[in-house]
Amino acid sequence: MILPGVNLGVNCIVGAGSVITKNVKTVPDVDAYETTYFEFPGDFTTNLKGSRKFLQVSVGVSTQYDEKVMEVVDSHQLALRSEILSTISDFTEEEISGSDGKKKLSERLMVVLNKKLEALKEFPGIEDVYFTAFILQ
Numbered sequence: 001m002i003l004p005g006v007n008l009g010v011n012c013i014v015g016a017g018s019v020i021t022k023n024v025k026t027v028p029d030v031d032a033y034e035t036t037y038f039e040f041p042g043d044f045t046t047n048l049k050g051s052r053k054f055l056q057v058s059v060g061v062s063t064q065y066d067e068k069v070m071e072v073v074d075s076h077q078l079a080l081r082s083e084i085l086s087t088i089s090d091f092t093e094e095e096i097s098g099s100d101g102k103k104k105l106s107e108r109l110m111v112v113l114n115k116k117l118e119a120l121k122e123f124p125g126i127e128d129v130y131f132t133a134f135i136l137q
Contacts, residue, residue, distance in 0.1 A: 033064040034064065035062050035063070035064050036062065036063055036064070036065075036066075036067055036069070036070050037060055037061070037062045037070075037130075038060060038061050038062075038070040038073050038074060039058065039059070039060035039132060040058070040059050040060065040061075040077065040080075040081065040084070041077075042058075043056050043057065043058050043133065044056065044057050044058070044059060044081070044084050044085055044088060046085050046088050046089045047089060048088075048089065048091060048092055048093050048096070048136075049089060049090055049091060049092045050092055050093075051092060051093045053093055053136060053137060054136075054137060055088055055091075055096065055134075055135070055136050056133070056134075056135040056136075056137070057088070057131050057133060057134050057135070058131065058132040058133035059084055059109070059129060059130070059131060059132070060129070060130040060131075060132055061073060061110075061113065061126045061128065061129050061130070062126075062127055062128045062130065063125045063126055063127050063128075064127060065123070065125040065127075068123070069123060069125035069126070072117065072122045072123065072125075073113075073117075073126065076116075076117065076120055076122065079116055079120065080113055080116060080117075083109075083112050083113060083116045084109060084112075084113070086112075087105075087108055087109055087112045088105065088109075091105055091108075093136070096136070102131060102134065106128075106129045106130070106131065107129075109129040110126055110127070110128065110129045113126050113129070114126050
């Protein structure tokens with residue numbers, strides 16, 4: 001015998017007519033903004049300040065503004081790539097070590113990239129910078 005559920009979960013038949021009801025939480029509807037991502041093609045490789053070591057990273061950015069922001073990022077890749085390389089080369093090996101160092105570099109890149117977009121008369125809508133690869137050699 002299966003008893004009809006009332007948005008409480010899933011009914012299961014166990015043995016001789018016994019029913020076990022499993023309660024399942026439903027995901028509430030919330031107003032949320034869609035996040036759009038853009039990953040720069042290829043890696044960025046540059047020497048670190050005051051070091052013989054170099055850093056190779058892959059970089060992505062995100063926004064919750066409309067897709068126009070990522071279209072602008074894509075169309076200005078050349079200028080933005082230059083800003084990324086220049087900013088990375090201003091960091092020392094010690095400054096980028098550990099998760100705090102990566103976070104500081106990420107935050108600095110976000111500021112620099114948005115300033116460049118403003119200088120190009122575009123909307124500075126980059127809200128976060130991500131490293132999809134991070135190799136120090």
